[in-house]
Amino acid sequence: MTEFTTARPFAHEDVSHWDLETDVAVVGFGASGASAAIEAAAAGARTTIFEMGSGSGGASALSGGEIYVGGGTDVQQAAGFDDSVEALEAYLLAAGGPDADAAKVGLYARESLNHFQWLKDQGVPYKGTFVPGKIIEPETDDTLIWSGSEEAWPFSEQAKPAPRGHVIQHMGWGGGRKLVDILEAKARELGVDVRCDARVLSLVVDRSGAVTGLVVKIDNKPLFVRATRGVVLCTGGFCMNQDMIRRYAPEALRLSDPIGENDNGSGILMGMGVGGDAIHMDQFFTTCPWIMPPSLVKGIMVNQRGQRFINEDCYHGRVSRTMIDQPGDRIYLLADNAIFERPIDLARIEIAAVGETWEEVEQELGMPEGTLAATVNTFNRYAAEGRDPIFHKHPQWLKVLDDGPFVALELNFRDSYFSFFTLGGLSTLPTGEVLDSAGKPVSGLFAAGRATSGLPRWGHGYSSGMSLADCTFFGRQAGRQAAASADALVAAAE
Amino acid sequence: MTEFTTARPFAHEDVSHWDLETDVAVVGFGASGASAAIEAAAAGARTTIFEMGSGSGGASALSGGEIYVGGGTDVQQAAGFDDSVEALEAYLLAAGGPDADAAKVGLYARESLNHFQWLKDQGVPYKGTFVPGKIIEPETDDTLIWSGSEEAWPFSEQAKPAPRGHVIQHMGWGGGRKLVDILEAKARELGVDVRCDARVLSLVVDRSGAVTGLVVKIDNKPLFVRATRGVVLCTGGFCMNQDMIRRYAPEALRLSDPIGENDNGSGILMGMGVGGDAIHMDQFFTTCPWIMPPSLVKGIMVNQRGQRFINEDCYHGRVSRTMIDQPGDRIYLLADNAIFERPIDLARIEIAAVGETWEEVEQELGMPEGTLAATVNTFNRYAAEGRDPIFHKHPQWLKVLDDGPFVALELNFRDSYFSFFTLGGLSTLPTGEVLDSAGKPVSGLFAAGRATSGLPRWGHGYSSGMSLADCTFFGRQAGRQAAASADALVAAAE
Structure with a gap:
């Protein structure tokens, strides 16, 4: 041979x-x-x-043993969510991008409930409980979580939102x-x-x-x-x-x-x-687990030019993938004192700058005047009105970032955990x-x-x-x- | 069979x-x-x-019959440009992106002068003259043009710039x-x-x-x-x-x-x-011939969120390719009265908004307050100092856009010529x-x-x-x- x-x-x-x-x-x-x-x-x-x-x-x-199923599972129903085959199909089509596989999406949407039953038939246990909020995986043995961008723009306009991440009954991650x-x-x-x-x-x-x-x-x-x-x-x-x-x-x-x-x-x-x-x-x-703690989702992300680039309430992986599209090698997550908590160690996200004003933070990061601070000021002005007309972040995640001191966390593509x-x-x-x-x-x-x-x-x-x-x-x-x-x-x- | x-x-x-x-x-x-x-x-x-x-x-x-050669051709020398194999190689490596083919680039850089001679030996005529400025192809039968991003950031820092587009002697395009x-x-x-x-x-x-x-x-x-x-x-x-x-x-x-x-x-x-x-x-x-007339290069580009995204003095194709990375389906090219001229018909670029102030233009485009106008204001402030610390546009293309009325030209991915x-x-x-x-x-x-x-x-x-x-x-x-x-x-x- x-x-x-x-x-x-x-x-x-x-x-x-x-x-x-x-x-x-x-x-x-x-x-x-x-x-x-x-x-x-x-x-x-x-x-x-x-x-x-x-x-x-x-x-x-x-992985976390989480499976994206929907169309009205017993778990969804018990938690009060009214999902449908059509909504699941529409979401999967949108999430599939410019060449989404309509045949696979259609079949999967129609068969999703049967597939969930099949998983149970194989012996996969599900506790049947829902965990609200924005999390990566349950810390517990609960089942259903919001695991995508369903509630975030533009997906929220393309498909009726429902949580669809069904996690195997297992205490904690993994x-x-x-x-x-x-x-x-x-x-x-x-x-x-x-x-x-x-x-x-x-x-x-x-x-x-x-x-x-x-x-x-x-x-x-x-x-x-x-x-x-x-x-x-x-x-x-x-x-x-x-x-x-x-x-x-x-x-x-x-x-x-x-x-x-x-x-x-x-x-x-x-x-x-x-x-x-x-x-x-x-x-x-790709993803960096930057949404732990989830209070940070109320922060805003800017690239090295001080520009926002996405509604930060999207699925953490979508946000992370969009980070990689930005010029440069790092992204800053901006938080004020009210929402700041240290990111989990796993993420390897460090504090890059702290200031009493956003202008100070901008300066400490070496950014030209009128970049980061202007972005935050514009964001704040609209957030005070409960809206984000530029990036369409959902009101539930909007907060005026005015409670100093202020911090810029650095998500570095080489050093952070992506x-x-x-x-x-x-x-x-x-x-x-x-x-x-x-x-x-x-x-x-x-x-x-x-x-x-x-x-x-x-x-x-x-x-x-x-x-x-x-x-x-x-x-x-x-x-x-x-x-x-x-x-x-x-x-x-x- | x-x-x-x-x-x-x-x-x-x-x-x-x-x-x-x-x-x-x-x-x-x-x-x-x-x-x-x-x-x-x-x-x-x-x-x-x-x-x-x-x-x-x-x-x-x-095509235009233009060939990227360098390393010190007779045409480059006659026009007073001191190109080298090293500079050509460095530029091609940078232009090749994250997986540039170092072997091909190296060979081509070393053999570029010989290849130019070979083309002449086959009978390809070159007038030997240089046309300065930012053009797509000569309207004449001249030879050498700036045909890339050599003088634009970041390429200008990665390789010593020289014009390297050598166009066959032929009157006009094609x-x-x-x-x-x-x-x-x-x-x-x-x-x-x-x-x-x-x-x-x-x-x-x-x-x-x-x-x-x-x-x-x-x-x-x-x-x-x-x-x-x-x-x-x-x-x-x-x-x-x-x-x-x-x-x-x-x-x-x-x-x-x-x-x-x-x-x-x-x-x-x-x-x-x-x-x-x-x-x-x-x-x-991809490219849209938006740099005709070249005075428009002194304008700035914004996406549908009113954000700049590149130094507009890059090669028109690099600028155009970066347009496609932006969210939405169109880009606006902003010009004031001093630099405005109608783009060539071929480009199918239309006027989307006109205003006496940038705020008016912003409003006419339906953009939230504090987006496009803020971008122009920040740009103008630095342009007045002869610099662009955010996007590094070369000073020769910087102009304060303050001579109203103002115009937003629309480059639409579906309707314009890309x-x-x-x-x-x-x-x-x-x-x-x-x-x-x-x-x-x-x-x-x-x-x-x-x-x-x-x-x-x-x-x-x-x-x-x-x-x-x-x-x-x-x-x-x-x-x-x-x-x-x-x-x-x-x-x-x-």
């Missing part, structure tokens, strides 16, 4: 023997892979998961580990064959371009695996692959804290290597079928989660829970479609 | 006979293709150009047609076989992954062409392919005036189909060899010009003449490398 790269496929006709045979081969054991495996196995397919790490998890296990554990248990219960420390080296493709299996390295030996019904790539994004970041999403080079484990882009590269189209590769999510992960990936149908650049499915190849460009495909529109929603729901579709594909082939041949 | 797509290659072993044989097959007959063909033929390779249009041209023929005609004549003189109305349908690839030829449709029949030394893709970008724009560069969906002829991305797709890596696909150049073309494309070595995502050359495949991500790979750094510089210079490298590759193979085998 000659050398391997993950991008170039191995030729089917060069496989002298298959070491393993399965129906559906799932690559990667995060939430996407687990969901795909569960559905494939439940559909009666022999299913094998190959995970390069020594256990399940992936980036999903690093429920993602528990979510994956539950899905793993279910997969194992269904007889899924799990191979860990198993790094997939390449896909195997036949002369027609169909994916017929894969080559995986286990115990330092390459094994040839025949996947009779298809391969499902659930390998995550590429935030840990500095070279891919440079080529495809160089703006993210400015950020130092990838959220990922083995998110090296290998699945995206393998998919591309067999003709899969990778789209929106420049997109990424976590990020990538949103670009393989182009897929709602069924998980990977498309080539002509829009045709690559036979035998499926993908889900951050190896694809899915529901969350626009950094400025991301909301918490959107990626896990995409991973679990479209992981399921991919697993089910893969399991069904042999039957379809048989049916077609008859 | 089964169905064709441009993305999926045809299998070499399925070719029953070759209709044509050549050494180097060049796809596309713009400046890149012509330059590649000239070098390939000059190196003794049988060279065939396949052009889908009915004659040479491509987007090159729609010298690109003449440039391609001259290169075409040279190619034909060297015996290049030119096939027009010849649409390449797919590459042919052997089992090792090497490109061995192509399939081309001529007279409505598919012909199999063996290219013994390689295929050179010179097919341009994808600004005419709405579907690719949507998937890869959706921000450009807001722009309505692509500069292109057959720039449908087919070469990029074919390259991707054989494993070529397409990078920085989100990047595009031309654009794409900058993302195949990843190539300076030799033109197409790289796969693992950074290895795809054997037998070369590319140049806007089918690649070249010198101009960052919309915010584009300068006039950069694309034609890239097309002609790296077209030459690709043609030469392709012509030499068979010899290299023979040498390796011996």
Whole structure:
């Protein structure tokens, strides 16, 4: 055997023997892979998961275990929110940006309640309680939170707002580990064959371009695996692959804290290597947890020119992503004495200047006269009237910043904590079928989660829970479609 | 033969006979293709150009025929400019953005003078004269102009400024047609076989992954062409392919005036189909010719929030690209009576508001009080001191805007003339060899010009003449490398 790269496929006709045979081969054991495996196995397919790490998890296990669902869940109803499929769909479309995937959004919106039930059926517990306010994740084991920009302009005008972040019952942050554990248990219960420390080296493709299996390295030996019904790539994004970041999403080079484990882009590269189209590769999510404590949301943000740039009551990730669009390498969050509290240590946000007047703060930051102070004065004048005609911050977050002393907190792209992960990936149908650049499915190849460009495909529109929603729901579709594909082939041949 | 797509290659072993044989097959007959063909033929390779249009041209023929060269050309010297290889290299690196290609930039900077001589050797005429001032292209047949952001902050601090736009001797705009005609004549003189109305349908690839030829449709029949030394893709970008724009560069969906002829991305797709890596696909150049008349450069630009966003003395394309980053769908260019002149009709820039004071203009535009007028007032205060500490506009373009009446001109992304073309494309070595995502050359495949991500790979750094510089210079490298590759193979085998 000659050398391997993950991008170039191995030729089917060069496989002298298959070491393993399965129906559906799932690559990667995060939430996407687990969901795909569960559905494939439940559909009666022999299913094998190959995970390069020594256990399940992936980036999903690093998350809060929060899933963006709506359309009127029992939890939403109990908390008095009247959500609808239409409102969910409208929000997801707006959040999907200039190329939102209307087909995926529509399907997800219609199936969201069923998907929530499916999660419960797998054993994922939800306490059923709502936590009001602007938080990142519950500190408790509560369920429902506002996890996006639903109440913030312009989304509030585009879709009727409702909270949709549904968090697994788990005390404190980090429920993602528990979510994956539950899905793993279910997969194992269904007889899924799990191979860990198993790094997939390449896909195997036949002369027609169909994916017929894969080559995986286990115990330092390459094994040839025949996947009779298809391969499902659930390998995550590429935030840990500095070279891919440079080529495809160089703006993210400015950020130092990838959220990922083995998110090296290998699945995206393998998919591309067999003709899969990778789209929106420049997109990424980023956030700095600057809204802790939430009183700081009543502050205003300015760039290094002293200009505001967004309504600060948007989802913290949208605000953070917009920070990266600003010139320079830092942003200032301005607070007065009434709202100031120290940001959490995790955020690595430092005090850059303090003053008795905003002019003093401006001067201490070395900004020209008439920049920062003028911005605050204009903001204050309108805030006193309970409005923000320039950036449309919701009145509930408006406060005249006139209670000195005043402070400028510095969010520095290099030194503060800006976590990020990538949103670009393989182009897929709602069924998980990977498309080539002509829009045709690559036979035998499926993908889900951050190896694809899915529901969350626009950094400025991301909301918490959107990626896990995409991973679990479209992981399921991919697993089910893969399991069904042999039957379809048989049916077609008859 | 089964169905064709441009993305999926045809299998070499399925070719029953070759209709044509050549050494180097060049796809596309713009400046890149012509330059590649000239070098390939000059190196003794049988060279065939396949052009889908009915004659040479491509987007090159729609251009001004301006080439970004420097390092101390005779024209620069005659005009009293002391340029250097180092300054050229530093500028190109800065203009290349966060992933500037240091290898290409370095080679181009070192070879720039030789390349200018080569252009002259092909018969491209240059009058040798310099036109001062801020213009888009000479109205005359003069040569040298300031064609980028060299004198504007921050570039002026990163590289010693010099004008480097060298325009073919041609009366008025549109010298690109003449440039391609001259290169075409040279190619034909060297015996290049030119096939027009010849649409390449797919590459042919052997089992090792090497490109061995192509399939081309001529007279409505598919012909199999063996290219013994390689295929050179010179097919341009994808600004005419709405579907690719949507998937890869959706921000450009807001722009309505692509500069292109057959720039449908087919070469990029074919390259991707054989494993070529397409990078920085989100990047595009755009410009609205708002600097005609140039007195308007003394105006200032504000977004719909009344904020300035750039030093307006940057290259018009950099200013225009930064406009697209602003929220909303339009930008206002503010002028007073002293500098106001009607923009050229081509630009489709209309007057949005007029007032005796800036407050009146602000109000007429429906902007909240304390936005636009405050911005102008702050600008004016510093301009009176001859400085712009916020945006660093060069003093030569600073003017206090206090000579009423005042006007706000509207640059509307949908209605004004925002031309654009794409900058993302195949990843190539300076030799033109197409790289796969693992950074290895795809054997037998070369590319140049806007089918690649070249010198101009960052919309915010584009300068006039950069694309034609890239097309002609790296077209030459690709043609030469392709012509030499068979010899290299023979040498390796011996």
